[in-house]
Amino acid sequence: MLTNSTANDGAEPLAPVLFIPHGGGPLPLLGDPGHRLLTAFLKNLPSQLGNPSAIVLISAHWETAQATVTANAHPDLIYDYYGFPEESYALTYPAAGAPALAATVCELLDAAGIPAAIDPNRGFDHGMFVPLSLIYPNADIPCIQLSLINSLDPAVHIAMGRALKTLREQNVLVIGSGLSFHNLRAFAHPDAAVRAVEFDDWLVETCTDTSLSAGQREQRLINWASAPQARFSHPREEHLLPLMVCYGLAAEHRSAAELVFNDDMMGIKVSGFLWR
Incomplete structure (x- = not known):
């Protein structure tokens, strides 16, 4: 049982929901300054x-035509990065899979009208094993992974999260x-840090401002591409969509998140959010 979560109308405490920046490839594990x-x-x-009993992680590095869940009981690692030191291809993270939980996730998605599938063979990509090696x-x-849907529709990903809300119980x-x-190409841009802050400020306000209703917050997230510097910060939105799933999962209980990280990564400000 989680002892530091917020109770839900006197029922069992709810597990938290977390969005994290996972960094650049394996660099967080290599001592990169x-x-x-x-x-x-x-x-x-x-x-x-x-003390969670299991973890469901949505990684920016897995997209499929329909929502797909890993069900490998003993997942290997997928070193889905290139050009890093040799030791980064010998990293290990021997967490067990959770086939029964994978089946539950598929059932919840299917019940919400979101077609879902099981992948019995896929391992953990670096969006999973790099941050979890530190956490x-x-x-x-x-642990299991849940894919993004390659339509990259933010409303669909919010709906995915909403379908999974009972996992918190x-x-x-x-x-x-x-x-x-x-925006990997933008890290060398002379104005990157300033332009990135414009989008980050908008995202922090959207996720944490308690004066926004859940409906207002959701519409801002769905229409994220109209935010300041949105397409400079995300030429393609796959790294933002895991946040949409988290929001959908948490919003019915508490739509506003806590800002738990808002600091420099390779010269750019990035943020992490927690719902509890």
């Missing part, structure tokens, strides 16, 4: 997350793993 603050944040997260280094919590921690800024 540009990831120092992010690495420290990820290492210190367990004190805010309680839960003992790899002793069963089962002590399942849901993590969206992406980045609040993801």
